[in-house]
Amino acid sequence: MKKLIAGNWKMNLNAQKASALALDILKGLDDELPLSKVCDFVVFPPCVHLPPINQVIKSSEMKMALGAQDCSQHETDGAHTGEISAAMLADYGCTYVIVGHSERRQGHGETDAIVKAKAAAAHNAGLTAVICIGETDQEREQGQERDIVSRQLLASLPESSNAVNTVIAYEPVWAIGTGKTAKAEDVAAMHALIREKLSGRSGSSQTPRILYGGSMKPENAAELLATPNVDGGLIGGASLKAEQFLAIGRAVRDS
Protein backbone atom coordinates (compact mmCIF):
# COMPACT_ATOMS: atom_id res chain seq x y z
CA MET A 1 0.00 0.00 0.00
CA LYS A 2 1.21 3.53 -0.77
CA LYS A 3 2.31 5.67 2.17
CA LEU A 4 -0.12 8.42 3.14
CA ILE A 5 1.34 11.90 3.53
CA ALA A 6 -1.19 14.06 5.38
CA GLY A 7 -0.93 17.81 6.05
CA ASN A 8 -2.83 19.27 9.01
CA TRP A 9 -2.91 23.03 8.44
CA LYS A 10 -4.61 23.65 11.80
CA MET A 11 -5.95 27.24 12.32
CA ASN A 12 -3.57 28.92 9.87
CA LEU A 13 -3.68 30.86 6.57
CA ASN A 14 -6.18 33.26 5.02
CA ALA A 15 -8.21 32.19 1.96
CA GLN A 16 -5.70 33.49 -0.57
CA LYS A 17 -2.66 31.92 1.13
CA ALA A 18 -4.47 28.62 1.59
CA SER A 19 -5.33 28.39 -2.13
CA ALA A 20 -1.77 29.38 -3.07
CA LEU A 21 -0.35 26.65 -0.82
CA ALA A 22 -2.67 24.02 -2.34
CA LEU A 23 -1.65 25.12 -5.85
CA ASP A 24 2.06 24.99 -5.00
CA ILE A 25 1.71 21.48 -3.59
CA LEU A 26 -0.23 20.32 -6.66
CA LYS A 27 2.40 21.78 -8.99
CA GLY A 28 5.14 19.99 -7.04
CA LEU A 29 3.38 16.62 -7.26
CA ASP A 30 4.14 16.68 -10.98
CA ASP A 31 7.91 16.71 -10.72
CA GLU A 32 10.30 14.36 -12.54
CA LEU A 33 8.92 11.16 -10.99
CA PRO A 34 5.40 12.13 -9.99
CA LEU A 35 5.17 11.92 -6.22
CA SER A 36 1.51 10.94 -6.34
CA LYS A 37 2.62 7.65 -7.94
CA VAL A 38 4.50 6.69 -4.77
CA CYS A 39 2.44 8.30 -2.00
CA ASP A 40 -1.15 9.35 -1.37
CA PHE A 41 -1.44 12.99 -0.33
CA VAL A 42 -4.21 14.68 1.64
CA VAL A 43 -4.47 18.17 3.10
CA PHE A 44 -6.65 19.30 5.99
CA PRO A 45 -7.29 23.07 5.66
CA PRO A 46 -9.43 25.05 8.11
CA CYS A 47 -13.11 24.40 7.39
CA VAL A 48 -13.90 27.78 5.85
CA HIS A 49 -11.24 27.17 3.19
CA LEU A 50 -12.63 23.80 2.09
CA PRO A 51 -14.76 25.11 -0.81
CA PRO A 52 -11.93 27.03 -2.58
CA ILE A 53 -9.38 24.28 -1.97
CA ASN A 54 -11.86 21.73 -3.28
CA GLN A 55 -12.05 23.78 -6.51
CA VAL A 56 -8.25 23.97 -6.76
CA ILE A 57 -7.93 20.20 -6.28
CA LYS A 58 -10.74 19.42 -8.75
CA SER A 59 -9.10 21.51 -11.45
CA SER A 60 -5.88 19.52 -11.04
CA GLU A 61 -7.18 16.01 -11.79
CA MET A 62 -7.56 15.21 -8.08
CA LYS A 63 -3.90 14.51 -7.43
CA MET A 64 -4.45 14.91 -3.72
CA ALA A 65 -7.37 14.40 -1.42
CA LEU A 66 -9.17 16.88 0.81
CA GLY A 67 -9.96 16.43 4.47
CA ALA A 68 -11.37 18.36 7.42
CA GLN A 69 -9.78 18.75 10.84
CA ASP A 70 -12.85 17.69 12.80
CA CYS A 71 -16.54 16.83 12.43
CA SER A 72 -19.60 16.75 14.63
CA GLN A 73 -20.57 13.61 16.48
CA HIS A 74 -24.18 14.52 15.56
CA GLU A 75 -25.36 13.02 12.32
CA THR A 76 -28.80 14.55 11.94
CA ASP A 77 -29.24 18.20 10.93
CA GLY A 78 -30.61 20.32 13.75
CA ALA A 79 -29.91 22.47 16.76
CA HIS A 80 -26.13 22.09 17.10
CA THR A 81 -24.80 25.63 16.82
CA GLY A 82 -21.24 25.81 15.51
CA GLU A 83 -21.10 22.15 14.51
CA ILE A 84 -20.40 20.81 11.02
CA SER A 85 -21.62 17.35 10.13
CA ALA A 86 -19.56 14.74 8.33
CA ALA A 87 -22.19 14.72 5.56
CA MET A 88 -21.65 18.47 5.01
CA LEU A 89 -17.91 17.85 4.71
CA ALA A 90 -18.52 15.11 2.15
CA ASP A 91 -20.64 17.62 0.18
CA TYR A 92 -17.59 19.89 -0.05
CA GLY A 93 -15.40 17.20 -1.53
CA CYS A 94 -13.81 15.88 1.67
CA THR A 95 -12.92 12.22 1.71
CA TYR A 96 -11.04 12.29 5.03
CA VAL A 97 -11.61 13.82 8.45
CA ILE A 98 -9.29 13.96 11.47
CA VAL A 99 -10.93 13.00 14.77
CA GLY A 100 -9.47 13.02 18.26
CA HIS A 101 -6.44 15.20 17.58
CA SER A 102 -4.72 15.78 20.93
CA GLU A 103 -5.42 19.51 20.60
CA ARG A 104 -9.14 18.62 20.69
CA ARG A 105 -8.83 15.88 23.31
CA GLN A 106 -6.91 18.23 25.61
CA GLY A 107 -8.21 21.69 24.68
CA HIS A 108 -11.85 20.77 24.05
CA GLY A 109 -12.42 17.92 26.49
CA GLU A 110 -12.99 15.26 23.84
CA THR A 111 -13.21 11.79 25.37
CA ASP A 112 -12.64 8.46 23.64
CA ALA A 113 -16.44 8.07 23.49
CA ILE A 114 -16.82 11.37 21.62
CA VAL A 115 -13.97 10.48 19.26
CA LYS A 116 -15.61 7.11 18.58
CA ALA A 117 -18.98 8.80 17.83
CA LYS A 118 -17.25 11.24 15.46
CA ALA A 119 -15.44 8.41 13.66
CA ALA A 120 -18.75 6.52 13.30
CA ALA A 121 -20.39 9.68 11.90
CA ALA A 122 -17.51 10.01 9.44
CA HIS A 123 -17.95 6.41 8.27
CA ASN A 124 -21.70 6.84 7.85
CA ALA A 125 -21.02 9.85 5.59
CA GLY A 126 -18.54 7.83 3.50
CA LEU A 127 -15.43 9.53 4.89
CA THR A 128 -12.18 7.96 6.05
CA ALA A 129 -11.62 8.82 9.72
CA VAL A 130 -8.06 9.62 10.78
CA ILE A 131 -8.22 8.71 14.47
CA CYS A 132 -5.43 10.30 16.53
CA ILE A 133 -4.02 8.70 19.66
CA GLY A 134 -0.88 9.33 21.71
CA GLU A 135 0.51 9.68 25.20
CA THR A 136 1.64 12.82 27.05
CA ASP A 137 5.20 13.28 28.28
CA GLN A 138 4.08 12.66 31.85
CA GLU A 139 2.41 9.39 30.85
CA ARG A 140 5.60 8.30 29.06
CA GLU A 141 7.77 9.26 32.05
CA GLN A 142 5.54 7.08 34.21
CA GLY A 143 5.90 4.17 31.78
CA GLN A 144 2.19 4.22 30.90
CA GLU A 145 2.48 4.93 27.18
CA ARG A 146 1.52 1.44 25.98
CA ASP A 147 -1.53 1.27 28.24
CA ILE A 148 -2.70 4.75 27.29
CA VAL A 149 -2.29 4.21 23.56
CA SER A 150 -3.97 0.78 23.70
CA ARG A 151 -6.90 2.18 25.66
CA GLN A 152 -7.36 5.19 23.38
CA LEU A 153 -7.14 2.99 20.30
CA LEU A 154 -9.68 0.38 21.33
CA ALA A 155 -12.08 2.89 22.90
CA SER A 156 -12.00 5.29 19.93
CA LEU A 157 -12.58 2.76 17.14
CA PRO A 158 -16.22 2.37 16.15
CA GLU A 159 -17.59 -1.04 15.09
CA SER A 160 -17.77 0.31 11.53
CA SER A 161 -13.96 0.67 11.27
CA ASN A 162 -12.08 -1.28 8.64
CA ALA A 163 -8.79 -1.09 6.75
CA VAL A 164 -10.24 1.26 4.14
CA ASN A 165 -12.36 3.74 6.09
CA THR A 166 -9.94 4.23 8.99
CA VAL A 167 -6.40 5.52 9.46
CA ILE A 168 -4.72 5.61 12.86
CA ALA A 169 -2.33 8.47 13.61
CA TYR A 170 0.06 7.78 16.50
CA GLU A 171 1.07 11.21 17.73
CA PRO A 172 2.95 11.41 21.02
CA VAL A 173 1.57 14.65 22.47
CA TRP A 174 5.02 15.81 23.60
CA ALA A 175 6.29 15.64 20.00
CA ILE A 176 3.54 17.77 18.43
CA GLY A 177 4.75 21.22 17.44
CA THR A 178 7.73 20.99 19.82
CA GLY A 179 10.55 20.03 17.46
CA LYS A 180 11.07 16.86 19.59
CA THR A 181 10.63 13.68 17.58
CA ALA A 182 10.12 10.21 18.97
CA LYS A 183 13.10 7.85 18.51
CA ALA A 184 12.69 5.47 15.59
CA GLU A 185 12.90 2.46 17.93
CA ASP A 186 10.10 3.87 20.13
CA VAL A 187 7.98 4.58 17.05
CA ALA A 188 8.61 1.02 15.82
CA ALA A 189 7.58 -0.45 19.17
CA MET A 190 4.39 1.61 19.39
CA HIS A 191 3.37 1.00 15.79
CA ALA A 192 3.93 -2.75 16.25
CA LEU A 193 1.66 -2.65 19.31
CA ILE A 194 -1.03 -0.72 17.41
CA ARG A 195 -0.81 -3.16 14.47
CA GLU A 196 -1.13 -6.11 16.82
CA LYS A 197 -4.21 -4.60 18.52
CA LEU A 198 -5.79 -3.78 15.16
CA SER A 199 -5.32 -7.26 13.75
CA GLY A 200 -6.43 -8.82 17.05
CA ARG A 201 -9.61 -6.78 16.88
CA SER A 202 -10.46 -7.53 13.24
CA GLY A 203 -9.01 -11.04 13.10
CA SER A 204 -7.38 -10.07 9.80
CA SER A 205 -3.96 -9.02 8.59
CA GLN A 206 -5.66 -6.22 6.61
CA THR A 207 -5.54 -3.32 9.05
CA PRO A 208 -5.89 0.47 8.79
CA ARG A 209 -2.81 2.45 7.85
CA ILE A 210 -0.84 3.74 10.86
CA LEU A 211 0.71 7.20 10.52
CA TYR A 212 3.33 8.77 12.76
CA GLY A 213 2.86 12.42 13.69
CA GLY A 214 4.99 14.75 15.78
CA SER A 215 7.51 17.24 14.39
CA MET A 216 8.03 15.29 11.15
CA LYS A 217 10.09 17.35 8.71
CA PRO A 218 12.25 16.74 5.63
CA GLU A 219 15.34 16.05 7.79
CA ASN A 220 13.80 13.21 9.82
CA ALA A 221 11.13 11.95 7.40
CA ALA A 222 13.26 9.34 5.62
CA GLU A 223 14.13 7.52 8.86
CA LEU A 224 10.65 7.77 10.38
CA LEU A 225 8.85 6.70 7.18
CA ALA A 226 11.19 3.73 6.72
CA THR A 227 10.43 2.46 10.24
CA PRO A 228 8.49 -0.82 10.24
CA ASN A 229 4.70 -0.41 10.44
CA VAL A 230 4.84 3.32 9.65
CA ASP A 231 2.45 3.80 6.73
CA GLY A 232 2.83 7.55 6.42
CA GLY A 233 2.95 10.79 8.35
CA LEU A 234 0.55 13.33 9.82
CA ILE A 235 2.38 16.59 9.47
CA GLY A 236 1.54 19.94 11.08
CA GLY A 237 4.12 22.73 10.86
CA ALA A 238 6.01 21.37 7.84
CA SER A 239 2.78 21.02 5.85
CA LEU A 240 2.40 24.81 5.72
CA LYS A 241 5.37 25.11 3.34
CA ALA A 242 4.82 23.38 0.00
CA GLU A 243 8.53 22.67 -0.42
CA GLN A 244 8.82 20.96 2.98
CA PHE A 245 5.62 18.96 2.53
CA LEU A 246 6.76 17.77 -0.89
CA ALA A 247 10.23 16.96 0.44
CA ILE A 248 8.61 14.52 2.87
CA GLY A 249 7.01 12.77 -0.13
CA ARG A 250 10.39 12.73 -1.87
CA ALA A 251 11.90 11.07 1.21
CA VAL A 252 9.58 8.12 0.51
CA ARG A 253 10.20 8.12 -3.23
CA ASP A 254 13.99 8.27 -2.95
CA SER A 255 14.42 5.75 -0.11
Ligand code: PEP
Ligand atom coordinates in the same frame (compact mmCIF):
# COMPACT_ATOMS: atom_id res chain seq x y z
C1 PEP B 1 -0.04 17.57 14.18
O1 PEP B 1 -0.60 18.63 14.43
O2 PEP B 1 -0.73 16.57 14.02
C2 PEP B 1 1.41 17.54 14.13
C3 PEP B 1 2.02 16.38 14.03
O3 PEP B 1 2.06 18.76 14.19
P1 PEP B 1 3.65 19.01 13.98
O4 PEP B 1 4.08 18.27 12.76
O5 PEP B 1 3.78 20.49 13.85
O6 PEP B 1 4.32 18.46 15.20
